[in-house]
Amino acid sequence: MTPIRVVLVDDDAMVRTALSMILGGDPEISVVGQAPDGRAGLSVIAEHCPDVVLMDIRMPRLDGLSATEQLVRSGSPSKVIVLTTFDADDDVMRALQHGADGFLLKDTPPARLIEAVRLVAAGQSILSPSVTSQVLETVRGAARHGCDTSRSAARERLATLTERELEVARAVGAGRSNAQIAGQLFLSVATVKAHVGRILDKLGADNRVQVAITVHVADLDG
Template structure:
């Protein structure tokens, strides 16, 4: 028979702590070994109770969740930390994951999802709510993208004319090049700016300061 998952609950709101304790205590697959109101208390309880999973809130008075996660990981504790919070901003998600959290769930998660997540965390599996996963993947992909390649002078000239409303044919006539060459330059611009059409290219160029109102 599989032993129950030993769970420590960390949240500064007594009602939340009591609610989570009641939920998991009623399930024979879990043993709630303690509850803490902040990160400092959690560290003491982890040392004394050896939980398998710490269900950790983030924004708490005293020692916050991210600091506590970092301390736990740094101490070599085998406990897995599953963040359970209301907040899903980059400023909350990224530091928690970087500190060593195994997973990140929001407090509006259904009961069944939370139970599955705690079991998965106990197995060492990463668990992320869909909203958090999308945000995290979007941010983590960015550092691995190739460095931005600058637009050539000719590509800027073509894009400037497009921004002023010129068609490919009109741009070709103004620059004394063929229409096919204009299309080729635009394809290069799209690739460098990471866009798919003329309007998006112009918007991206203004956003990056490559084009300025009334300027080139």
């Protein structure tokens, strides 16, 4: 099996070293490049074409959110996990809006970090539990303050799904992985992946986080 290629972008050399040791210790992951800021990171990413990028937010010259936005706009196939010591609302929402595929805190346990890299490389999105709660609460708050049209629009989009696709979408909204959804709905993982792909297409979503947000907006009471 070809290892998952990873690039680390963080202005703290000790953090890069620690991440490299954690990820490099997994036989399915290979750290192929590192950079101390967003601008250098874009060059390293262009050179190595990694599967996954771990991107710090607060860096000199070019911050991680701006670098992520530029990377996504360039059409790069590399997936981005934003990694930070903070979980501020604005940072979370900006990261997701700019196309990040995951958002994890730097105190994430090593095993969870490795799992996140694997999941994102496989096309899934990942958020730490505290970040997931934060994102959904932000969405709920916006919907409660006069966004009835958003709720209606979300429900209309979900109405385009088949009954099975809606079941899968709800499970995605609950934060379940493809394997967990497969076990819950008695499907194969491959079938779940196919359903998720169709859901993304029908909802016009870029990743699972956006699917989750649509589900939660549509399911609001009132």
